Amino acid sequence: xxxxxxxxxxxxxxxxxxxxxxxxxxxxxxxxxxxxxxxxxxxxxxxxxxxxxxxxxxxxxxxxxxxxxxxxxxxxxxxxxxxxxxxxxxxxxxxxxxxxxxxxxxxxxxxxxxxxxxxxxxxxxxxxxxxxxxxxxxxxxxxxxxxxxxxxxxxxxxxxxxxxxxxxxxxxxxxxxxxxxxxxxxxxxxxxxxxxxxxxxxxxxxxxxxxxxxxxxxxxxxxxxxxxxxxxxxxxxxxxxxxxxxxxxxxxxxxxxxxxxxxxxxxxxxxxxxxxxxxxxxxxxxxxxxxxxxxxxxxxxxxxxxxxxxxxxxxxxxxxxxxxxxxxxxxxxxxxxxxxxxxxxxxxxxxxxxxxxxxxxxxxxxxxxxxxxxxxxxxxxxxxxxxxxxxxxxxxxxxxxxxxxxxxxxxxxxxxxxxxxxxxxxxxxxxxxxxxxxxxxxxxxxxxxxxxxxxxxxxxx
Amino acid sequence: xxxxxxxxxxxxxxxxxxxxxxxxxxxxxxxxxxxxxxxxxxxxxxxxxxxxxxxxxxxxxxxxxxxxxxxx
Numbered sequence: 001x002x003x004x005x006x007x008x009x010x011x012x013x014x015x016x017x018x019x020x021x022x023x024x025x026x027x028x029x030x031x032x033x034x035x036x037x038x039x040x041x042x043x044x045x046x047x048x049x050x051x052x053x054x055x056x057x058x059x060x061x062x063x064x065x066x067x068x069x070x071x072x073x074x075x076x077x078x079x080x081x082x083x084x085x086x087x088x089x090x091x092x093x094x095x096x097x098x099x100x101x102x103x104x105x106x107x108x109x110x111x112x113x114x115x116x117x118x119x120x121x122x123x124x125x126x127x128x129x130x131x132x133x134x135x136x137x138x139x140x141x142x143x144x145x146x147x148x149x150x151x152x153x154x155x156x157x158x159x160x161x162x163x164x165x166x167x168x169x170x171x172x173x174x175x176x177x178x179x180x181x182x183x184x185x186x187x188x189x190x191x192x193x194x195x196x197x198x199x200x201x202x203x204x205x206x207x208x209x210x211x212x213x214x215x216x217x218x219x220x221x222x223x224x225x226x227x228x229x230x231x232x233x234x235x236x237x238x239x240x241x242x243x244x245x246x247x248x249x250x251x252x253x254x255x256x257x258x259x260x261x262x263x264x265x266x267x268x269x270x271x272x273x274x275x276x277x278x279x280x281x282x283x284x285x286x287x288x289x290x291x292x293x294x295x296x297x298x299x300x301x302x303x304x305x306x307x308x309x310x311x312x313x314x315x316x317x318x319x320x321x322x323x324x325x326x327x328x329x330x331x332x333x334x335x336x337x338x339x340x341x342x343x344x345x346x347x348x349x350x351x352x353x354x355x356x357x358x359x360x361x362x363x364x365x366x367x368x369x370x371x372x373x374x375x376x377x378x379x380x381x382x383x384x385x386x387x388x389x390x391x392x393x394x395x396x397x398x399x400x401x402x403x404x405x406x407x408x409x410x411x412x413x414x415x416x417x418x419x420x421x422x423x424x425x426x427x428x429x430x431x432x433x434x435x436x437x438x439x440x441x442x443x444x445x446x447x448x449x450x451x452x453x454x455x456x457x458x459x460x461x
Numbered sequence: 462x463x464x465x466x467x468x469x470x471x472x473x474x475x476x477x478x479x480x481x482x483x484x485x486x487x488x489x490x491x492x493x494x495x496x497x498x499x500x501x502x503x504x505x506x507x508x509x510x511x512x513x514x515x516x517x518x519x520x521x522x523x524x525x526x527x528x529x530x531x532x533x
Contacts, residue, residue: 204524294514297466297507304504316487328493332500335481340508345522347511352523390465404523 003068003163003217007110010067013056017049017067017112024069024114027161031455034137034159036152038074039081039116045069048112063110065224070164073150074116075123076100077197085199086119086149088132088321089314100197101229102166102208109224114162117152121326123168123201124307125149126176126396127377131323135377139454140182140421144374147177147395150211154181157211158413158422160453164221165211168195170202171299172369172399174209175411179369179424180395182413182451184218184441185211189431190406191236194229202306203234205299205403213453215442218410219244222434236432243435247442255440256285256358258367258428261292262398265385267372269416270423274368276414277425280447281440283366287358289401291351296401298344298351305341308333348404355405359430364440367402369411369424370395398426408434410441414449422451466506474498474505 001020009015025042055062072078075085077096084090098104103113118136120128128136128151136151138144139159146155150167154177157165167174169187178185186209193208200206210225212218223242229235257278266274277283289295308315308330315322315331322330358365372384375391382391389395402409408429413422427444429437444450468474475498482489482497489497511517 291514294510297510300507301504301511304500312485312487319488324496328496329500331482331487331489331493331497332478332504334485334487335478335497335501336504337481340504340511342522343508343511343514343517345524346517346520347514348523350517350520 001163002214003065003212003220006068006163007064007066010052010056011061017052018046020067021045021049021069021112021114024162028115031139031159031161033142034139034155035134036118036136036155037115038118038133038152041078041113041115045112045114052110052112063108064220065106066110068111068164069114069162070106070111070166071115071117071153071156071162072103072113072166073119073153073168075119075168075199076103076166078103078113078116083199085123086121086130086133089311089318091321096197098197101194101232102225105225105227106221111164117156117165119151120149121323122311123149123170123173124326124329125392126172127392128177129377131325138181138374143376145180145377147180147374149173150177154178154183154185154211157183157213158453159455163213163217167209167211168198169207169209170205171303171403172396174211175369175399175409175426176396178211178411179413180374180422182415182422183211183213184215184410184412184450185209186218186222186410186434186438187408188222188434189408191234192238192432192434193225194227194232194235196229196232200310202303204302204306214450215247215438215445216244219247219438238432241432241435243438246435247438249439253281253363253436253440253443254361255281255283255364255366256287256362257283258289258365259286260288261401262367265371265387265389266368267384269373269419270368270371272417273414273423274366274425277366277444277449280444281364281366289355289358291347291354292401294347295351295404296397298347299400299404301336301340301344304329304333305336308336352405355407363429363436365428367426367428368398369426370398373416373419373421373423402426402428407431408437410437412441412444412449413451415451465503466510468502468505469509472505474501477501
C-alpha cells in the first residue's frame with residue numbers, strides 16, 4: 001500500500017495504525033531471506049501506532065504521513081541503540097541518545113519507524129555486500145545485488161515490505177540501489193536535508209535521501225523531511241519548498257540528455273530506457289558535461305581521503321573490526337597526499353560551474369544511473385557492451401560523476417526489455433529545485449515508467 | 462571509457478604506503494600492504510587525470526570559509 005493511501009486511511013479512521021504495523025511486521029518476516037533488515041523496532045512501532053490511533057480517536061490529525069511505516073539505513077541514529085553503520089568497528093560506540101533529525105521529522109508528520117536496514121560497511125560500496133551482516137538480496141532476483149550502499153532500504157521498498165525508507169547518498173548510494181532494485185529515489189540538493197544523527201562517511205559529499213514506490217509518495221515524504229535544523233552547519237538556510245502540491249502541474253520542462261562520458265559503456269536496456277526517458281520529456285540536445293570523467297575522479301579522491309581520515313583513529317586502534325575490503329580502502333585513503341585532494345576541490349568548483357552553465361537553458365538533464373542492471377552478488381568484474389568493468393566500483397561511475405555538484409537528482413527504476421531487470425535514469429535539476437526534478441519524474445511515470453513492488457516467489461514461499 | 466587510469470610514472474605505491482603510514486602512525490601489517498598499495502595506485506591514476514587539466518591549480522577550491530558563519 002502506498003504512503004498516500006495508508007496516511008489517508010489512517011487519518012480517516014478507516015484503518016488503524018496498529019493494523020498497518022501488524023501487516024508490515026508480517027511482510028518484513030516474509031522477506032527475511034532478503035537479509036535487508038538489521039534491527040526490527042517492533043515494540044517501539046507498536047507503541048507509536050497506539051499513540052497515532054489514540055490521536056485519530058480523539059479527533060486530532062497525526063499528520064500527512066499518519067501511520068506510514070518506514071525503514072532507515074542503519075547509519076541513522078535510533079535512540080537507545082548503537083548506530084553500527086554496517087560495521088563492527090562502530091560496535092563499541094555509545095548508544096544514540098536521540099533519534100536522527102530525519103527520523104524525528106518523519107515521525108512529527110505521523111510516520112512510524114519500524115526497521116533499520118542492511119548496508120555496505122560504513123557506506124563505502126555500491127554492491128550491498130557486507131562482511132559482518134551478510135549481503136542484501138535483490139527482491140527482483142535474490143541472486144543479484146540490490147545496489148548499495150543503502151541496499152536494505154531499497155530492497156524493502158522494492159519488495160513492498162515498507163512504502164518508504166531513508167538512505168544516504170555520497171557517490172550514488174541512493175541512486176544506484178534505486179535503479180538496481182527498481183524503485184523511486186531522490187537525492188536532494190547537498191545541504192537541503194539535515195544530517196544530524198547520521199553517521200558520516202564523507203562529510204563534504206554526504207546527503208540524506210529517500211526511497212518510495214512512486215513519485216507522489218516520494219514527494220510527500222520529501223516534504224515532511226524539509227525542516228530547519230540549526231544543529232547541522234551544512235544545512236542551507238532555505239525556506240520550506242514543498243514539492244508534492246505541484247508534482248502533477250503541467251508546465252514546460254526544458255530537458256536535455258547528457259552524452260559523452262555518459263554514453264558508454266551501456267547495457268542495451270540502459271541505453272533504451274534512457275532514450276525512452278529523453279523521448280518522453282521531449283529532450284533537446286544531447287549536451288556534454290566535459291568534466292564528467294574528471295569529476296568522477298575528483299569524487300573518488302575526496303571520498304577515499306575524507307573517509308580514511310574520518311576512520312583513522314579506528315584503523316589505528318582496532319583495525320581487526322573493519323571488514324577486509326573496507327579496511328584497506330580506508331587505509332589507502334588515509335595516506336592520500338594533500339596535492340591530490342587540493343586539485344579535487346578545485347575541480348569541484350569548476351565542474352559545478354560547468355554544470356550550472358549547461359542548466360541555464362535546461363531545467364532537467366538526463367543521464368543513465370548505472371551502466372548495466374544488477375549483477376550477481378560477489379561479482380568483481382562484469383562485461384558491459386564489450387568492456388570488462390571492475391563492477392563494484394564502476395556500477396557507480398555515472399552517479400559519482402555528478403555527486404560533486406550537489407544538485408538534486410531523482411532516479412526512477414524501469415524494467416529493461418532484454419534483461420527483465422530494473423535499470424534507472426538520473427533526472428538532474430538545478431540546486432534546490434527538487435520540485436522540478438520530481439515533476440519531471442512524475443511525467444516519466446505518467447509515460448509508463450516505474451515498477452510495482454515485487455516479492456520473489458522463491459523467497460515468499 | 463577508461464576503467465583504470467595509469468598512476469604517475471615511477472610512483473611506487475608500496476614504498477609510499479609503508480613510509481606514509483609510518484608518518485601518520487598507521488600500522489599496516491605486511492600481509493595487507495599489497496591491497497593498500499593497489500587502492501593507492503587506483504587513486505593515483507585518478508589524481509593523474511586531474512593533474513593534466515589546464516589551469517586547475519589556479520582555481521579557487523570548493524569549500525569556502527566564512528568568518529562568523531557558525532556564531533549563534
